[in-house]
Amino acid sequence: MHLPFVSRDMPKSNKSSKKGSAKPKKTSTAVTIPKSVTATLDRIHAKVQSVETQLRDFTKEFRTQAKAWTKMGEKSSQKRAKRKPSEYNLYLKDKMKQGMTMTEAVGAWKQRGGSSGESSSMSSSSMSSSMGEESETETEDEA
Numbered sequence: 001m002h003l004p005f006v007s008r009d010m011p012k013s014n015k016s017s018k019k020g021s022a023k024p025k026k027t028s029t030a031v032t033i034p035k036s037v038t039a040t041l042d043r044i045h046a047k048v049q050s051v052e053t054q055l056r057d058f059t060k061e062f063r064t065q066a067k068a069w070t071k072m073g074e075k076s077s078q079k080r081a082k083r084k085p086s087e088y089n090l091y092l093k094d095k096m097k098q099g100m101t102m103t104e105a106v107g108a109w110k111q112r113g114g115s116s117g118e119s120s121s122m123s124s125s126s127m128s129s130s131m132g133e134e135s136e137t138e139t140e141d142e143a
Contacts, residue, residue, distance in 0.1 A: 029074075088109060091105070091108075091109055091112075092105045092106065092109065095108055
C-alpha cells in the first residue's frame with residue numbers, strides 16, 4: 001500500500017474553476033504514518049534527548065574543570081610572586097653579570113664567607129662539582 005505524498009508547503013491550485021471539467025472533485029485523504037515509523041522516530045527522539053542531556057552535563061563539568069584550572073594557575077603565580085631569591089643567588093647573578101663564570105662566582109662567594117643558610121648546602125654541592133673544573137683550568141693555565 002503506497003500512499004501519495006502530499007506537500008503542505010506548496011499552495012493548492014484551483015482546478016475546479018476550469019469550465020468543462022469532466023472529472024469529479026476528489027476529497028483529500030489524510031496521510032497516516034505507519035506505527036513502525038512513529039516507533040522508530042520515538043526511539044530516535046529519545047536518543048537525541050539523551051545525547052543533549054549528556055552534552056549539557058559534559059559542558060557543565062568542563063566549565064567547572066576550566067575554573068579549577070584557572071584557580072590553580074592563579075595560585076602558582078601568587079606563590080611565585082611571594083618567592084624572593086636568596087642572598088646567595090643574588091650574589092651569583094650579580095657576579096655573572098659582571099662577566100664572571102659560575103665557578104668563579106661560587107669561589108668568590110666562598111672567599112667572602114657567605115652567611116646564608118642556603119649557601120652552605122648550595123655551595124657545597126656546587127663547589128664539589130665545580131672544584132674539579134677549577135683545578136683542571138688552573139693546571140691548564142699553569143702549563
